Structure formats: structure tokens, C-alpha cells
Amino acid sequence: MSTMGASKIVKDGLVFYLDAANPKSYVSGDTIANDLISNINGTLENGTGFLEENNGSWSFDGSDDIILVNYSSELISNLDNMSIEIWMNVGAIGSKLIQIITNRDNSDSKTTMSINLDNRQVVRLWNPLGTDTMVLYGHVSNGTNAYYTPRNNSFGITDGDNTWHQVVLTFSSSENELKLYYDGEFSSVVTTTNSLYNSTKLWRIGSGYSYPSSPYTYSMLGDISNIKMYHKTLSSDEVMINYNTLKGRFG
Numbered sequence: 001m002s003t004m005g006a007s008k009i010v011k012d013g014l015v016f017y018l019d020a021a022n023p024k025s026y027v028s029g030d031t032i033a034n035d036l037i038s039n040i041n042g043t044l045e046n047g048t049g050f051l052e053e054n055n056g057s058w059s060f061d062g063s064d065d066i067i068l069v070n071y072s073s074e075l076i077s078n079l080d081n082m083s084i085e086i087w088m089n090v091g092a093i094g095s096k097l098i099q100i101i102t103n104r105d106n107s108d109s110k111t112t113m114s115i116n117l118d119n120r121q122v123v124r125l126w127n128p129l130g131t132d133t134m135v136l137y138g139h140v141s142n143g144t145n146a147y148y149t150p151r152n153n154s155f156g157i158t159d160g161d162n163t164w165h166q167v168v169l170t171f172s173s174s175e176n177e178l179k180l181y182y183d184g185e186f187s188s189v190v191t192t193t194n195s196l197y198n199s200t201k202l203w204r205i206g207s208g209y210s211y212p213s214s215p216y217t218y219s220m221l222g223d224i225s226n227i228k229m230y231h232k233t234l235s236s237d238e239v240m241i242n243y244n245t246l247k248g249r250f251g
Helices: 236-250
Strands: 014-019 042-045 049-051 057-061 066-069 081-090 097-102 113-118 135-141 146-151 165-172 177-182 185-191 203-205 208-210 214-217 221-230
Touching (some): 081 236, 135 165, 146 185, 221 236
Antiparallel strands (some): 014 221, 042 066, 049 057, 066 203, 081 221, 097 113, 097 203, 135 146, 177 185, 208 214
16 A cells, blocks of 8 residues: 655654554554554544545544544653644534544643634634634643634535645744644644643544543544644644645545
């Protein structure tokens, strides 16, 4: 199975990498997704599927499909600079909030970092008037306050567009900034704390967790191809390098 140029991605600071297109990371039928960098693996639960199209991706049913990443202090050992990148497409989610990747504890103020998509059209800090649709937003916190950087009309105008997109979220403690990128382009920034909350919860891919009521909430309907975590703040040029390197995989 071709990995379509994956060897050319930015590797400086890369600490975690799941890639459904790489047989060293995943083989169809397995329930384990192998990290290509630090051997911090993920477990596919509740029938999370696999699709051969676009060289391979994990499929989430919008109910309870999830990849749970084994806990490792390595993933949160550098809270001064951090980036998460994900390639995914979203189906028809309707009026729903989905948590794409998160290690949220019992509140938004106790989350190291998360990427989310909200189509409920309700008043929130990432949707102040409650009128925006398909609001993609990044989120970090320091244990007391939460910070959000949004982009509306993402993955479609009023619902999912079933088209592959790259999302990158970066944090810099020296700049006190949280930045969101979409398909290689800078989208939004917010001034934040200079330290991130050190959540010990498992990283959850494809489904969130509403503590303590439900273990599978805010679940996504769609597909994820690969996920990267960096212990560095990716620059705009590095975000574009990763985008250009992998975009050919998705047509």
C-alpha cells in the first residue's frame, strides 16, 4: 500500500503518528493502530471500520466508534509548544457537536488540546451569536480558563461535504497563541495562557467523553486517515509542507 509521499512530512518534533495508509501503522482487520514514532498505540473500539479508498482510512459511525490512544506521559511532556494535525472528512452530521480528537477531563477548562466541529447553531464562545454553521474550533486550557479559536463553514456550509480536509492546531507558550489552520492556510488565532493543562485522560479520536454520564458522546460521522502530534509549534510553512505532501492521496 502506497503511503503517497508520507516520508516527506515534517519530522522535527514529531512524537506521535497514526497513518491508516501505512501497513506498519495499521492492517485491515486489526484492532490496534500502531504509532510510527514512539510506539504509543491506539485501540479501535466498538467496531470502528476501515476503508480502502484514498489508500486507507478509519471510518466512524457517529454513534460510539472510537480510537483510544494508550496513555503516555511522552505525549504531554512538553506543554510549552504543541501541534496536532489531522486529515479527515465529515458526513451528514446534522445538528451536532463532534469532538474529533481530545483528552478532555471533566470540563473544557481541563483539556490539554482538542479539535472539534459544532453544527448546533447555539450560543457558545466559539459561536457568539449562535448563527454560524459547521464551526471548526481548536481548544486548549490551563486548568482554570479555556480558549477557543474558530472557523465557520468548515467541512461544508450547512452539513458535512464528504470531502477530505487537513486541520492543524498549534500552541506556543512564548507567543501565548493558539492558531488554527485549514487545508494548509492560516484561519484564526486567539491569545491564550502560557501553560497548558496537563490532562491524564486518554486521547480519544472520533468520540468525546461527557464525564461522568456517558463514555461515547460527541461522536463523529466520517473518516480519519492520519493523526500527528508534535512537541513544537508548527510554522505556517511547515503546515503547508504537510498539506502539499499528503493532499494527492485524497484526489
